[in-house]
Amino acid sequence: MFAADCAQAEIHDPQLKAAYKTCHDYLRSTSAEEFWCLQLMPPALRPAGWALLAAYSLADDLADTTEGDGSQRLREWREALDTDLRHGTSEDPVRQALVHTMWCWNLKTAAFDVTFTALEKDALRTAPAAATWQQWRTRSKDTNVPFMLQCLTMLRHAGLDIPLHLTRLDAYQRLSDGLFLTDSLTDLADDLDRGDITLPTEELHRFGVCETDLLQHRWTPAVQALISHLLNTARTWLDQPQLWTGLPPGPAVVLRTGCTLYRARLHAAEKAGPALLQHAARPTLAARLRITGPGRLLAATTWRLFPLPELRTAPPPTRPVLPAPRTASPELPQPPEPHADGVRPPALPAECMPRHVAIIMDGNGRWATARGLPRNDGHKAGGKALVDVVHGAAEIGLPHLTVYLLSTENLEKRPPQEIDKLLTFAREQLESRDFLRYDVRIRWAGLPDGLPSDFVDLLRTNQAATEDRTGLTLTFCLNYGGRSELTQAADSLASAARTGQLQGTRVSEHLLRSHLPLGDLPDVDLLWRTGGEQRISNFLPWHTAYAELLFTDKLWPDIDRRDLWKAMTQYSHRHRRYGAAPASQPVVPAQEARLGTSG
Template identity: 50%
Template sequence: MPDRLTSSSNERALRAAYRHCRRAVRRRDPVEYAVMQLTPPALRPAWWAMWAAFAAADDIADDPGTDRAERAARLHAWTTQLDGDLAGGRSDDPVRHALVDTVHRWDLDLGTLHRSFTTLAADTGGREFATWAQWSSWVRGTNHSWAVEGLRLLARAGVHIPLWLDRTESYRRYLDGLYLTDTLADLGDDLSRGELLLPADVLASFPGAEDDLRAGRYTPAVRDLVSHLTGRARHWLHQPELLGGLPPGPAVVFDAATRLFLARLDAVDAAGGKLLHQPTVPSRVTRWRLLAPARAQTALARRLLSCPVDHRTPPPPAESRGTVVVESGPVTSPPPHPGGARPPSLAPGELPRHVAVIMDGNGRWATQRGLPRSEGRREGSTAVREAFHGALELGLPYLTLYSFSTENWKRSTDEVSELFALCREELRTHRFAQYGVRARWAGSPEGLPEDLVDELLRVQHETRHQTRLTLTLCLNYGGRAELTRAARALAHRAASGQIDPARIHEADLAAQLSLPDLPDVDLLWRTGGEQRVSNFLPWHAAYAELHFTDALWPDTDRRDLWQAVTAYTHRRRRFGSAPRVPEQPRSSAPAPV
């Protein structure tokens, strides 16, 4: 049970809320409950709360006793109350109370979960799918957010699940397999509400099956349809390659979950006419046979791996401008400056380790020329390439660019959309690894187009082993929001007894930031004539040297970066100490009278 309790009354209410969620999962879905019980005990209440919350919202959206408008209004009221409960830290509703505690305790993103509620809101008028593609898209809309937060929950607990971009389609098929299994097992419940959550094209392939299903008749056409669908679900679930690379504990849970869902499909095939009138689950004997060894194996894995290790380590800094050999072979030098300019000769010890840039002036550049603001962004993308080409030539280890702040959402929808389209284009066309650049993203995915997030993660994954230059793109980033999330995470750790508040140091807060291994900023350069830091890297830039220039960002190139770095080398950084007074030379001449 959760151990962060603020009072005896809250303790009783919270424990009762989690017990309510636990009973709901165990009663309504014994298979998924069994899978949850294979995870570490500290995580189980969170799984119960998340499952129960989605089930509660889904029940409202599916309630056959109310019309569409009433269902939509009730669901809106429920999610609005959840937002208020989250702000207040508790709820009178047991499911929401447990979910609020889970979100706060594990620092989950309720915004991500809201996406599934949005999909459910669209379902209040009924769900119909013409094709498997539409069905799969709907499944991802309702379940993807919960999968993302499930992975976040595991990571918060120190259980890091590696994901591979080349397996993306396999992950999606597997999730489709899980949901198709659930759909078939719950066919009777759905039919009782007048719902048939299967694509029209597959129903049309078995003449008469749809009418028979809606009439509650188990006919040969229905039997053949069910057999076809269980075969499809087995095909989607049987992907043993997804086990590769998983840690021992999660691998056991994944394998056991797959076996349980396959057993559920066996039960569907064997149910006959009962399938249309009651939920289908594997027998207790079957569940025990599959779960007993899995429980022993996961318990052993937890004992052997009781101290999870975070394998994230900062890359070694670039030492020189020479050729760097990486996994894929030698990297190439960046293209030279069009005018033949060469970087200044600076000793490695003089260079800043980390340069951060606020790229200001794109819109003004376009306005001054009578062009759409988007043209300023496009021209500014050329300056971005110049900047990191110049950083490579100079030998800088870290370069961070402020691409889009959380405050930039105040701009017009067209301008924001054009910016995101340009970002996608740059990410897809530029070969960062060719130059030995490790590209990383700092910021929130909330509100960003899904395909842009996919591109950011793809580039981050593909360049993760490069060591010549770490280029961090701050997109949808806000410094105060980052510090707030870090403080919230520390508060949760302190409240749950994981850390002594009296012993919290700077390093503890830094470890909760988006990129814990990002070094402090040595030089912060802003273009465009403004002299402010605009909520950019407040933690990292605490002791940064500031450099402001009047040139608008599209008018800059790598030479401006070199000039900023040269100016930095002439600064005397004291980090709060008093300036050293040079010793006066001694003289044998008498002092003047």
């Protein structure tokens, strides 16, 4: 059956089939109920389901590990996925299958970001045990809903649009909660072994359950009453026939059978009694077969009678070879220079740190004019501010810093003398090779047209000289325009189509990104503009799609690393939702009243 499913999904490459087989076998051994639910999908969609669910399950396993730092392992896996998505392939089998799936079906990474962030907090134990049902439901939503949305997106791209009725939002939430509560109850023993209580503490207090009794696996009358109540609650949330009666026939069979399988898990937990605190509860093979046998027969018949209207699958158009990993420079780089006042960076939690900060350095000219100085002096002072900010970024451990030095509009509309002076200051900084003494990787984004050829050569020389650095990546956007960047990507795609390099008929988000001039640059987490203006000025439109926005009044020459650290600290207090609705509206402090939101 595996081979037939791969053939239906047009997966023929042996290495890629092996990657999907890894996902298939992993799920079959660790997530039997979820695996058999996926087997109710049309054969052409099953491999994609294996890849998605295997990725979510593996991330959960990494976060739950008691060996080593689970949060660090999860963060490394997540960063590796970002890299693999840009290149279109991976050396890790689960990620290779996932990348292929996401390229084929144009799935968004934002859903993974929500789940991975929640799991990372769990692994760090920075997220307190859910005190209330509302807090518990937030964790349920962040864990389960992204996977469901990915599956709905895949069905929509396959030609079957399943509308989510606004009148049933509460019912959808209860279903998600029912799945999460079933997982929490049937895996209670494993969670307790790690010292975790995944049940709302308000329910523990309501039934008089002592947390110590649970953590020590003691089956008291209070614990028994609590478990019985929660089992009945989960059954009620899973038993909502109105949810599948309004669905198209195929998805209705999948959802109904899935809920039946989960109710079988609840029955196994009820039968386990005190043993529920000792080991995970799962239905017997016979019980599972009584459900999946008729379910598979009914699903096959239903999909045959009501096929997907337009099933479209294709392998990724191109799968570039992964570049050799960057290694540290053989010469030991110097540490960043400390601030003149000796201030040290704040200790931000790792999970709250931005990976990529982009800055629009505005206000140089106004700073000089306010002091009765030539505008050129403002650019020179701004250059000094940039040097201090770069040292501050390296000092706090920021992976990526991108700065807007000169836009294509600046080059066309500013007086030539001012442009010459600005380029002179930039040339002096590059020729000094100052940044080469530190663990800073220099990159350039922009067009060579209109720039002096020797200056372009200098940019490229610095870029080549630092390409093996593994610390801060400093990207200079110089003669850069965001729309121009997107136009370049579209032109590159059109050229590839004309020359026959593209396979398939659809352009996915990941494919388009791979044709951007700096497609491997990670998304911007924080976009900061100084100088009092509140616009993004054609700066990194692709990479800032979900960026947090920060606008401050201070002019750029007055900025130093302390302002960068303050901006990063404000970012660490944001709750990034990637389009999801907040559990409750956060209070915005007065000093952050001018901050943008991520939506």
